[in-house]
Amino acid sequence: MTTRIGxxxxxxxxGRHADSLAAQDGVAVVGVADPRADRAAAVAGRVGARAxxxxxxxxxxxxxxxxxxxxxxxxxxxxxxxxxxxxLALFVEKPLATDLATAERLAARIGDAGLLTSxxxxxxxLDTVETARGLLAETPARMVLAAWLDKAPGVDWWARQKQSxxxxxxxxxxxxxxxxxxxxxVSGGSAVGSRSPEGPGDILDVCTAALRFESGAVGSFxxxxxxxxxxxIGIELxxxxxxxxxxxxxxxxxxxxxxxxxxxxxxxxxAEDRAFVAAVRGADDDVRAPYAEALRTHRLVxxxxxxxxxxxxxxxxxxxxxxx
Ligand SMILES: NC(=O)c1ccc[n+]([C@@H]2O[C@H](COP(=O)([O-])OP(=O)(O)OC[C@H]3O[C@@H](n4cnc5c(N)ncnc54)[C@H](O)[C@@H]3O)[C@@H](O)[C@H]2O)c1
Numbered sequence: 001m002t003t004r005i006g007x008x009x010x011x012x013x014x015g016r017h018a019d020s021l022a023a024q025d026g027v028a029v030v031g032v033a034d035p036r037a038d039r040a041a042a043v044a045g046r047v048g049a050r051a052x053x054x055x056x057x058x059x060x061x062x063x064x065x066x067x068x069x070x071x072x073x074x075x076x077x078x079x080x081x082x083x084x085x086x087x088l089a090l091f092v093e094k095p096l097a098t099d100l101a102t103a104e105r106l107a108a109r110i111g112d113a114g115l116l117t118s119x120x121x122x123x124x125x126l127d128t129v130e131t132a133r134g135l136l137a138e139t140p141a142r143m144v145l146a147a148w149l150d151k152a153p154g155v156d157w158w159a160r161q162k163q164s165x166x167x168x169x170x171x172x173x174x175x176x177x178x179x180x181x182x183x184x185x186v187s188g189g190s191a192v193g194s195r196s197p198e199g200p201g202d203i204l205d206v207c208t209a210a211l212r213f214e215s216g217a218v219g220s221f222x223x224x225x226x227x228x229x230x231x232x233i234g235i236e237l238x239x240x241x242x243x244x245x246x247x248x249x250x251x252x253x254x255x256x257x258x259x260x261x262x263x264x265x266x267x268x269x270x271a272e273d274r275a276f277v278a279a280v281r282g283a284d285d286d287v288r289a290p291y292a293e294a295l296r297t298h299r300l301v302x303x304x305x306x307x308x309x310x311x312x313x314x315x316x317x318x319x320x321x322x323x324x
Pocket of ligand 1: 008009010011012013014033034035036039054055070071072073075093094095120121122155170
């Protein structure tokens with residue numbers, strides 16, 4: 001049986017998902033919606049889908065098994081509500097929204113409807129992250145050093161606080177998510193941020209947080225979008241007798257035997273798409289960031305971003321580790 005998928009948002013990541021889905025056996029991307037007609041047509045043309053100007057038209061016209069939501073952060077809300085109403089399985093790109101309230105509301109509706117969901121925290125599908133997790137299971141991390149030092153992406157919405165939620169929520173969220181996966185929940189901390197006149201848009205262009213984990217581990221998370229290119233995007237973990245340096249492309253392990261580099265063998269975007277489709281078909285259950293799990297990361301990053309923009313104290317919601 002063919003799994004019929006609709007795609008909302010035909011930009012950079014929507015196009016990548018469309019290509020990786022179309023490359024899977026038994027999957028048809030049947031409709032692509034984007035208000036930018038040229039983008040909808042280009043992606044739809046590549047994968048043999050119909051192009052739509054709006055997601056409502058797509059949902060009206062196509063009989064779908066699942067919907068991919070790949071809109072900018074400020075675009076979340078109404079499209080998921082409509083898909084939930086139709087009982088569709090949902091793949092949602094991170095971040096869940098610019099704010100927490102929208103994500104909490106959608107999570108409650110998804111939970112009530114019992115829908116299958118997956119969120120695009122694709123680092124979770126890296127084989128190198130699995131290797132790191134195995135090593136840390138024996139020797140838990142005591143310290144985390146995470147940094148996303150980069151240029152501002154070129155898309156117009158990215159440097160607008162109201163549209164993206166800022167760098168911590170939009171981008172560094174991957175690092176917070178991996179840290180939660182490898183070290184556990186954060187219990188509190190502080191964060192500061194700042195803007196320079198040269199910075200893009202109206203977001204904080206430097207931000208740093210010092211956090212404590214429930215395990216007792218401590219962590220620092222820094223981000224900046226002031227650079228001309230990415231210089232450091234990854235997370236380091238320190239454990240007794242063990243150092244791990246993880247990027248999206250490789251893992252460097254330092255232990256008593258020396259220092260060795262492990263390159264990733266997996267395309268994590270293709271892997272998350274395969275896992276989602278298998279779950280939609282009921283063939284497998286390897287979705288690693290369902291909406292409820294992604295919500296826990298979103299609670300953390302929205303609290304860190306609010307602290308950096310405000311009085312510095314990270315006020316985690318009481319629900320931080322709860323299912324909903
Ligand atoms: N997992 C990852 O590594 C990863 C990588 C890139 C982007 N993303 C996330 O994906 C989202 C999109 O990023 P992008 O780089 O593809 O942005 P983009 O600007 O390239 O594409 C977004 C597209 O959505 C369209 N759009 C906006 N509102 C819409 C609506 N209501 N209905 C349909 N289409 C709409 C825009 O016209 C645009 O074509 C962001 O939240 C971003 O954080 C995730």
